[in-house]
Amino acid sequence: MKTTLIGSAGVAAGLSLDRKVLAQEDAFNQRVIQDAIYSMHLYRDKLIKDKHRPRYHFVMPEGMAHPFDPNGAIYWKGRYHLFYVFQPYQPVKRHRGDCWAHISSHDLVHWRFHSTALKPGEDDPEVAIYSGNAFLDKNGVPTIIYQGLGAGQCIAKATDDNLDNWKKLRANPVIPYPEFALDNDGAEFRTVLDELPEYGKYDVWDPHAWLDGDTYYCISGDNSGKVKGWPADNSTLWKSKDLENWKLVGDFFHHGETPGVLDCPDFFKLGDKYVLLFLHEGLKYKIGEFKNEQFHPEKQGTMTWQSGVGYAPESLLDHKGRRIMWAALYDSRPVWGDNYYLTRHAWDGVLTLPRILSLDKNNDLLMEPAQELQALRANHIQKTDFTLEDSKLKLSAISGDTVELDITILSQGAKEFGIKVCCSPDGSEETDIIYDSRRKVVCVDLSKTSSDKELMERYEEHGYKQEAKLELKSGESLNFHIFLDRSVMEVFVNNRLALTHRVYPTRDDSQGVAVFAKGGTIKVPRLDAWKMHPSNPW
Incomplete structure (x- = not known):
């Protein structure tokens, strides 16, 4: 057998070939990166120019999230941290692609983006990261x-x-x-554990955990209303002493169980009571006591009457002792969640403004916008002490689609009164915020919000209205605190x-504001308006 040695010429030729290959790879990578950067510029310009x-x-900041649940809210080392579910790549069979994005802020207004916090790894039992919460051990x-799809409740530490x-x-x-069951997207769970002794006693769905003394507790939400075949x-x-070994205590509710499904539970002490926020046909809450390892609800309420758009509540306790919550917002535009939606509209994934929750002397839930939002105010306009009798007053000095309005109204016999926003000059587009004194109802009328009814199709089922009961005490004035931010309106x-909507006027001049009274007189002691600075980078 003859052995051939490679001389210096052969080595040089080999090195030259390697350099050419590397040079070609570098050129290819450079073109890919340049194309990606150019595409990012085009995409960002498209987002900036979108009037909604x-x-x-x-x-x-980019793309669409469906779902877009906010999760893991926690105040840590001087910053507010918030996570949310998103899909950084196209879902494939047995792998939905859900991960947790991460943002943080020092002021609740301006948010910094972090790298992806949680995603399924090749050696992980889960195939996607679903909802959960954050707490201190x-x-x-x-x-x-968090709920690890295909596995169960999972834990991670910073x-x-x-x-x-x-x-x-x-x-x-x-x-x-x-x-063994099917999830709500029809993908098979990887784990078949029907031989467990607890089979039929519990479901695994969105968890919420907290530390009480030296014991960890965890609510495991019920999904039986969504998926046929779930046994509980x-x-x-x-409960657990070490976060690894958990014991089933029993039913979370002593009574007043939410039938069918408990999504995105958020459970916390507020004042002398406990509050449960959750997703069930909108944003719901229950107030009561937690004793003997069970929740005893005493009253309940909602934040999304009829066609309201909030879902997936999430909250934290900050260094000032404030309970601050957010929720994700549904979109009213068509085919939300489909690929066609992404190519047509190019973006989605919006949160409510931060809300401060508290209880009044009757242990009823109060909610108000965080004071930090005042840092965005500009161009203050105030109008005081005016009266309307069965008429409408257009406020020529106040207009816009990114504004804050704070109006106090005292009824003097008016059957209906309120404020109109997003008004076009000819009245063809407008959104009415009304108090009906006879029915004791706050009504948001969206029937003329947009000339393109397709953009408002979510509201069609309820006649383009959202109504909420509100009985005013004798002599009590009505206060509407409105945040209008292009396609989002919070009242x-x-x-x-707190009534929240998506609004899509088609006309660029649908920016007027008017106050009105019907069937009687109102007095307006004060109306304040501000333009709002942008806080999003684009």
Whole structure:
């Protein structure tokens, strides 16, 4: 056998070939990066020019998220941290692609983007990261519990103070799925655990965990209303001493179980009571007591009457002792969640403004916008002490589609009164915010909000209206605190109601504001208006 040695010429030729290959790869990578950067510029310009894209409500910076649940809210080291579900790549079979994005802020207004916090890895039992929450463990370490699709309830702990890096427990899933079923997208769960002794006693759905003394508790939401074949009927409570070994306590609700489904639960102490926020045909809440390891609801309410658009509530307790919540907002435009929606509209994923929750002396829930939003105010206009009798007053000095309005109205016999926003000069487009004194109802009338009814199709089922009961006490004035941000409108009413909508006027001049009274007289002691600075980068 003859051995041939490679001489210096052969080595040189080989090195030359390697350099050419590397040069070609570098040129290819450079072209790909340049094309991506150019595409980003075009995409960003498209978003900036979209007249419906909010400017001071948080909006996901690119693409579309469906779902877009906010999760893991926590105040840590002087910053507000918030996570949300998004899909960074196209879902494939057995892998939906859901991950947790991460943002943080020092002032609740301006948000910094972090790298993706949680995503399914090749060696992880889960195939997607669903909803959950954040809390501090016994050592004061930020900890996340989340539903790992295909596995069960999973836990991760922060390894740095920026909360950029998270280490998942090797014991995941700490509460496994007890059954074989289909999720709401029809993808098979990977884990078949129907031989567990707990089979039929609980479901695994959106978790919420907290530390009480030296015991961890976890609510496991019920999904029996969504998926045929899930064995349990009630939401359950679990407890653990070490976050790895969990024991089933039993039903979370002592009574007043929410029938069918408990999505995105958020449970916390507020004043002397406990409050449960959750998603069930909109944003709902229950107020009561937590004793003997069960929740005893005493009253309940909603933040999304009929056609309201909020879902997936999430809250935190900050260094000032404030309970601050957010929710995601549905879109009223057609085919929301489809690929066609993405190519047509190019964006989605909007959060409510931060709301401060508290209880009044009767333990009824109060909600008001965070004071930090006042930093965005500009061009203050105030009008005081005017009266209307069965008439409408156009406010020529006040207009816009990114404004804050704060008006106090005292009825002097008017049957209906309120304020109109997004008004076109000829009245063909307008959105009416009304108080009906006879029915004791706040009504938001969206029937003329947009000339293109397709953009408002979500509201058609309820006649393009949202109504909420509000009985004013004798001599009590009515306060509408309105935040209009292009396609988002939030209306706080006497800090007792918060009505949220998506609005899509088609005309560029649909920016007028008017006050009106019907069937009697109203007095307006004060009306304040501000233009609002943008806080989103685009």
